[in-house]
Amino acid sequence: MKKRKLICLFVLALSFANSYAQKAWKIEGTTTDVPQSTTIYFNKAVDGDLFPLDSTKAVNNHFTFSGVTERPEVRYLSFKISGKTHWAEMFVEEGTIKAVMSMKENTVRGTLNNDIYQDMKDEVNDLNNRQRNVMNAFRDSTLTADSIKALRAEYSRLGNAVYDVFRKGMRQHITKPVGVMLFKQYSRKNSIKENQELLKMIPAEYQNDETVKAISQRIKNAIATANGRPFTDFTMIAPDGKEVKLSQYADKGKYVLVDFWASWCGPCRRSMPELIEFYNKNKANGLEIVGVSFDNNEQAWQKAIKTLNLPWPQMSDLKGWNCEAAQIYDIHAIPNTLLIDPKGNIVGKGMTHSAIEALLKK
Known part of the structure; x- marks a missing residue:
């Protein structure tokens, strides 16, 4: 019984080891119109920038990198000429990778994913x-x-x-x-x-x-948060520093237009006079607006509210694009809007003023 158990443990351990086996890779690179002895960098991407992991000189138009990896990973080859960075995206994976680096066009082949x-x-x-x-x-x-x-x-x-x-x-x-x-x-x-x-x-x-x-x-x-679904609540801070929830305005018998904006957003600021005019025209017909700012600077936010003379309630958690509202409603561009009906259901995002007015007339 002990012998069988040991065999099972050995097989399990072997299987586990194989699943994380290190696989060898090699990059055989050539350069075409690149000056001799140009430094070639082997990079990974970190927050949208290239972070060098290794570097070598292109000697006689050739360079190499090598290593091991558990699974294919995205990496980048790059070089810089006259302040301009030229780069090639690639997969580091088992096998020999053939890379051709040029100031016009880069190619990477030799393995399955590449x-x-x-x-x-x-x-x-x-x-x-x-x-x-x-x-x-x-x-x-x-x-x-x-x-x-x-x-x-x-x-x-x-x-x-x-x-x-x-x-x-x-x-x-x-x-x-x-x-x-x-x-x-x-x-x-x-x-x-x-x-x-x-x-x-x-x-x-x-x-x-x-x-x-x-x-x-x-x-x-x-x-x-699809059309027809009840709105999802979130908590932020009002300009006076007090906590405020979207539910304090939505689902109260009025249409609520949530205006996603920021003090640093030029198009947002330019659109405010038109939005104020729209608000003044329709607030008596059951329209409320709530501003949700993607700011991360409190002073800039407070100043913009006063400078633009925004007459509706405002809220922000001063986390910029990482704010809770952006995550919940998948807002990745501003200015943007979300319309909630009097019963608290979502009507749509980015609706035109004329479409909103048509709903109010109904």
Whole structure:
């Protein structure tokens, strides 16, 4: 009995070790139009910036990096010429990775995920070149109005086609690291239903990824705050320093327009005179406005309220984009609005003034 138990423990330990086995990788890089002895950096991304993990000189147009990894990870090769950083996104994974660094275009191939990703980038580069050709065509002074309209439509179509390439790759390869990376970058281009289906297909080892978890929470919030659902309450601070809740205004028999803004937001400030005029015109018809600021500077927030003469209640937790309201209602651009009906149900986001007035007339 003890012998069988020991064998089982050995097999379990072996399985556990294999699942975290270190896999060797090597980057064999070449440079084309890059000056001799240029320093090439091997980086990871930290808060949107490149953080060097290693560096080497490109000698005789060649450079190498090597190491081990438990699973494929996104890394970046870069070099700087005349103050401009040139970089290439890649997957560090088992095998030999072939990288070509240039001041015009970089390519990375040689392993599964890098080959898949480079195929997509090649397709996107072609679309980008075609967009540039369209832009150059605008320089023709003899263009007719119809020709200009057609060029604008083609430019827009090519731009949408770029997203289509990555979204198609995301769906086809969601069970691979390249698909997960694309999901993290382009999930906002998908519907809620698409994201729910893709989340189920992401391998277990990526389910605890911080970005994947954030997307999952964002989807849950989107479902909870969809049109027709009861509003979700949150607590902030009023300009006088007292705690205030959205529920102190919503679900009180009036339409409540939640205005997401910030003192540092130029478009927000420019839109305030029109919003004040809209408020004065419709407050007697059952409209209330509540300002939710994405500020993180209390003095700037307080000063903007006075300077703009905002007549409606204000609230903020002074956490900027990390404020609770932004997370709950998935607000990632301001100015923005949320309309809540007299019964406390969500009507819509970003509605036009005319659409709101039509509801008030009903």
